[in-house]
Amino acid sequence: MTDGPAPVLAAELIRWSWIGDHLDDIRDYLLQHVELTGLALLFGLLLAFPLALAAVQWPRLYGPILAFTGVLFTIPSLALFILLIPFTGLQIQTALIGLTIYTLLILVRNMVEGLRGVDRDVREAAQAMGYTRARQLFQVELPLALPVIMAGVRIATVTTIGLVTVTALIGWGGLGRLFIDGFTLDFTTPIVVGIVLSAALAFAADLLLVGLQQRLTPWARSRRG
Amino acid sequence: MGVIGDVFQWLTDPAHWSGSGGILVRTFQHVWYSLVATGIATAIALPIGVFIGHTGRGALVAVNLTNLGRAIPTLGIIILVFQLAGYGFVPVLVALVAVAVPPIVTNSYIGVRSVDPEVRESAEGMGMRGRQVLWQVELPVAMPLIMAGIRTSTVQVVATATLAAYVGLGGLGRYLIDGLSQRDLPQVVGGAILVALLALATELVLGRVQALVVSPGLAERGADAAVRAKVEKAA
Numbered sequence: 001m002t003d004g005p006a007p008v009l010a011a012e013l014i015r016w017s018w019i020g021d022h023l024d025d026i027r028d029y030l031l032q033h034v035e036l037t038g039l040a041l042l043f044g045l046l047l048a049f050p051l052a053l054a055a056v057q058w059p060r061l062y063g064p065i066l067a068f069t070g071v072l073f074t075i076p077s078l079a080l081f082i083l084l085i086p087f088t089g090l091q092i093q094t095a096l097i098g099l100t101i102y103t104l105l106i107l108v109r110n111m112v113e114g115l116r117g118v119d120r121d122v123r124e125a126a127q128a129m130g131y132t133r134a135r136q137l138f139q140v141e142l143p144l145a146l147p148v149i150m151a152g153v154r155i156a157t158v159t160t161i162g163l164v165t166v167t168a169l170i171g172w173g174g175l176g177r178l179f180i181d182g183f184t185l186d187f188t189t190p191i192v193v194g195i196v197l198s199a200a201l202a203f204a205a206d207l208l209l210v211g212l213q214q215r216l217t218p219w220a221r222s223r224r225g
Numbered sequence: 226m227g228v229i230g231d232v233f234q235w236l237t238d239p240a241h242w243s244g245s246g247g248i249l250v251r252t253f254q255h256v257w258y259s260l261v262a263t264g265i266a267t268a269i270a271l272p273i274g275v276f277i278g279h280t281g282r283g284a285l286v287a288v289n290l291t292n293l294g295r296a297i298p299t300l301g302i303i304i305l306v307f308q309l310a311g312y313g314f315v316p317v318l319v320a321l322v323a324v325a326v327p328p329i330v331t332n333s334y335i336g337v338r339s340v341d342p343e344v345r346e347s348a349e350g351m352g353m354r355g356r357q358v359l360w361q362v363e364l365p366v367a368m369p370l371i372m373a374g375i376r377t378s379t380v381q382v383v384a385t386a387t388l389a390a391y392v393g394l395g396g397l398g399r400y401l402i403d404g405l406s407q408r409d410l411p412q413v414v415g416g417a418i419l420v421a422l423l424a425l426a427t428e429l430v431l432g433r434v435q436a437l438v439v440s441p442g443l444a445e446r447g448a449d450a451a452v453r454a455k456v457e458k459a460a
Contacts, residue, residue: 074428075421076384077460078401082417085410086228106456155456158295162459165298166388169405179304183391188308195301202296 018189026178026193033174033201036164039096041157044103051104052111053137062112069105077102077166085170095167102163103156110152114145147220150213154206161202165194175201228410235411236418246399248419255396255423258386262318263379266325270378271371274330278337278367279359287334291457294327299385299459307392317389324385325378328457332374332450336367369443372435373450377457379431383424384460397423 019026051069055062072080081098088094118141126136142149165176173180178194181187235241242248277283303320310316340363348362364371390398400416403409436444 071425073458074380074424076387076424077458078384078387078398079417079420079424082401082405082413083421086232086414102458155295158292159456159458162295162298165300166460168300169388169391169402176298176300179298179301182308183304186308188305191301191305191308195298195305198298198301199296 013188014192015187015189018187019193022190026175026197029173029175029177029194030197030201032172033161033164033176033198036092036095036099036167036172036174037157037160037201037205040099040103040160040164041153043096043100044107044156045153047100048104048107048111051108052115055108055112056115065108066105069101069108072101073105077163078169081167081170090171092172094170095164095172098167099160099163103160106152106156106159107149110148110155111145114148114152115141117148118144143217146217147213150209150216154209157205157209158202161198161205165198174198228414231411232414232418235415241415248397251395251397251399252419252423255383255386255398255420258318258321258394258396259379259382259427262321262382262386263325263375265318266322266378266382267329267375269322270326270329270374271333274333274371274374275337275359275364275367277330278334279355279363281338284334284338287330290327291331294324294459295457299324300388300391303385303389303392312393314394317392317394321382321385321389324459325382328377328381329371329374332377333367333371336370336374336450337363339370340366365440366443368439369435369450372431372439376428376431376435379427380424381457381459383420383427384458387420388460 051065055065075083077098080101081094084094084097088097122140122144123136126140131140164172164174165179167173168176168180175194175198178190178197182189182191182194244250274287277287299320302323303317306316306320344362344366345358348358353361386394386396387398387401390396390402397416397420400412401420404411404413404416
């Protein structure tokens, strides 16, 4: 590419003084990234839970639910965000609805598989002890399904953190804004900062969820990670 | 809503279908980029995934590659590559191939790895050698997952190629990026519909290909694998 030595390229890739001068912007982008990710997951969980319960209760619904969420999942993210613009404009709802839609396939599937994986004997024991259907669900089945559900939450979280950056093209984007800044300024530092922080956020969120899962399922700690 | 009528008009205007910037040419470009990128990625990733699955060496790499790929934002990579190398088809192609490699490596690894040991042992008991076991037993049995990985990758490449229009790539993404900067809503939404249809058509066509190359006895496993592999979404 260039005949300059490697240190010159490294110096071009990152200008530390720019980072120092833009810490406030970077913090705001990071906070927006966390906000978009957190809200999309919250809404995703709220929507996926009843869908998963319906699919467990009426197994015939599971195929159509998977097919529908699968079709939505297949639509490229920029296209889906844009298809929402006629309804919600360039407001934050456009980004949030799109991001929420992408969490559904993973969350519903893992919830259903987690709940279906609960041992029949355990379920019968709960019934024999006189548990109501709701109590059985919340105190027996959900805790036992939690490792599988949390595996889905982890994948959905890391995926959403990546997809948030795409919403930069419709005026949001969190850390993805740094890509656009770098592009318009013709300058690599913001882009590298955006990539590194976005990946770091994904790893941090994943670690946090692993920790949360271990706290929520202390009985499983000795058996699985 | 007026927008829907405007979008319909944009999509059905014959002038938008012909010429070098027309929908037909742009669709062809998009399909071409996706085929080239996925083809190269398959040529790289399939042997690696199958090798790791067959020998068991490097399993950690195969599993973590997809996690890593999921965490790295593709839009950032595309813009960074553009800044470093300038616009060219080759730099964009490298980014597209990088997006497509991890799901194929991981799925073909899991596919070969999860072949029932008893099946492998009975093949060896019948006198098959390592290579024969690989070609006649492991690969056919792993085919549902291998195809699922290729499907996932191809759909991701179609989506990522759309984003690459931001740094100048042709294809249907142009309508989205140009329309956004020109604030031309019918063009943006019309383009988005075409991109969505292309991604869904890709998924359908590859589903048919999968049905052809997967042994009928494994058909159910194939359908299951296709849904399971759908956890990758980079763009």
